[in-house]
């Protein structure tokens with residue numbers, strides 16, 4: 001039986017004072033929840049603060065992006081080893097905002113995924129279709145291509161040490177959540193596609209849903225058989241919302 005995971009993706013939000021209050025509230029508000037796992041993926045400058053405030057707690061932390069390179073003349077980039085220095089457990093790879101705004105294609109995402117794993121991080125690999133793609137009824141084709149590039153590059157067994165996140169782009173930050181049925185359909189498709197390579201890896205793999213998850217819809221999404229928790233954007237910045245989502249995953 002897969003345990004659930006709720007990971008917050010703060011995106012480019014935060015500040016030293018508000019982070020301290022938010023993290024303190026999350027630690028306290030989830031202290032009694034032992035069944036699910038919880039994490040926050042914070043902007044790079046706040047990793048040290050996250051490490052300081054979350055070490056010795058049940059909340060793990062991570063980053064939102066990583067360089068595919070080990071080291072070198074890559075101005076502005078951050079390596080996986082550097083993230084390890086700050087105690088990161090997770091790193092998001094291939095978020096749709098990185099794909100759309102920073103030109104990351106599935107090949108680059110695969111390199112980042114690999115670099116993260118080599119250093120000992122758990123990549124949270126994001127896949128998902130745009131609204132145009134959904135309306136053109138090519139959701140499965142798009143998600144399959146995103147997934148297959150990773151599988152071809154890293155091998156199926158590497159997926160066992162990762163987390164997947166299905167994030168329909170049209171549901172991100174829009175308040176339009178996929179219905180539990182719509183999300184479950186794609187999650188099941190992803191799991192089946194992985195099972196074609198390895199039933200064991202597919203059975204153990206956490207597949208999170210992301211896209212306007214809130215306290216009022218988390219429970220029904222997380223009740224779906226192939227939804228193993230959530231990757232939470234906006235609601236991860238509001239302590240009460242995030243804690244309620246964590247509670248829904250812990251049921």
Ligand SMILES: O=C[C@H](O)COP(=O)(O)O
Nearest residue numbers: 009172173211212233234
């Ligand atoms: O990584 C998180 C997703 O992009 C979801 O963001 P959202 O919860 O603000 O829609």
